[in-house]
Amino acid sequence: MKISIDFGITTTDVVTDINNKLSHYMMPSDVKILSIQSIKNIKKKIKNYDKIQNFILTGGHHYKVKNKYENVPITHINEVKAIASGGLYLAKIKENKPTIIVSAGTGTACVYAKNKFFSHILGTSIGGGTLLGLSKLILKTYNPNKIDELALKGNSKSVDYILKEVVSGKIGNLNSNATAVNFGKIIATNYKFSKEDIAAGLINLITQAITRSVINVVNQTGASNIVFTGRTSCLKSVKKSIIKNLSNQNFCLNFPKNRGFATSLGALVEFKKTRN
DSSP: OEEEEEEOSSEEEEEEEETTEEEEEEEEOOTTSOHHHHHHHHHTTOTTGGGOOEEEEESTTGGGSOSEETTEEEEEOOHHHHHHHHHHHHHTOOTTSOEEEEEESSSEEEEEEETTEEEEEEEESOSHHHHHHHHHHHTSOOOHHHHHHHHHHOOGGGTSEEHHHHOOSOOTTOOTTSEEETTGGGTTOOOOOOHHHHHHHHHHHHHHHHHHHHHHHHHHHOOOEEEEESGGGGSHHHHHHHHHHTTTSOOEEEOOTTGGGHHHHHHHHHHHHHHO
């Protein structure tokens, strides 16, 4: 048995590989504890623990763990490689095709991949962690499924100014329905805004930051094949908003199944490459 672990800021993802049969586990992360303690916690959840042949670690402070744990060898995988390999593997994209993998988790990272060359181009500190933090302050919930449910029922235009509401005439190539000011209407009226519209506004704010990063990476690399991974991209409202934000771009967007734990899968893929 091989165990691949991605120590995320919010969630730790674990993929077990028993004779190429994969299973996934997840648990809340605690950035205050060392990765070795996380392994001890994971040990309690894994059946047939005595059959483990290898630990494969990525993310978080995985380099603080030594190269063995209870006589089981540990392989460390660079997180950029794990992000890229996981995205390519799930989207079934060949390595010779220029691709941008957008890891939309607690924060957001954009990785360029081509011909086994992986490079972190840029990212943004805005991501799922921002969404949950702001939602806790404003909506009094940080349950991602509840936020998603509210956002799907809401309309961001109720809280955001769009261009045609604040300017006359064209501004470059911007659509007249593009956002001019996020949450701009909040300060302009005493109207009581619904939780649904506020949630939709938060999703719009987060996804605009993500898609701007994507466009910047495309401009730098010329790649137009985009794969989204990470648990934030699994929210229906986030996916819908990303597609809308990039609808005027000639990009090929991929949202593969199981993308929520793509990085732990990618670490396993990278490990297997070294054994072939």
